[in-house]
Amino acid sequence: MCLEIQWGQAFCLTGFYLRDFTFNHWRKQMPKMKSHSGAGKRFKKIGSGGFKCKQSHKRHILTKKTTKRKRQLRKTAILHPSDAPLVARMLPYS
Structure with missing residues (x-):
């Protein structure tokens, strides 16, 4: 090229x-800089510059959690602004 x-x-x-x-x-x-492959699977950049991610506590020991709690954990969460620079460094091309 x-x-x-x-x-x-x-x-x-x-x-x-x-x-x-x-x-x-x-x-x-x-x-070229390499993206962190694990971070690429867990975080996606949103339009406002932050990152969205899945909620934790939804993988196992679900019998003691209420239906309401498990339903609310389905939604994606927005990463805290203090953690955003760390994720942005792991994902330089996002």
């Missing part, structure tokens, strides 16, 4: 290197 950049320079992307055809040499390109 080649792209044209200002001042008549053309670069080709191959792996982590950029080929600069104006000077005919290879330049190192920074690698």
Whole structure:
């Protein structure tokens, strides 16, 4: 994949290197950041900039919990604003 950049320079992307055809040499390109795969399965970004997530306490020991409590745990929750920077760091492209 080649792209044209200002001042008549053309670069080709191959792996982590950029080929600069104006000077005919290879330049190192920074690698992409990786998203935390576990966080990607648990959190989704919402329009206001926060994150939504599933409620906890809904997996086991459900017999002692009331029907009302289990029904209210079905809804998604909004992550607390103090935890949002941690999740945003784990999901750089969300």
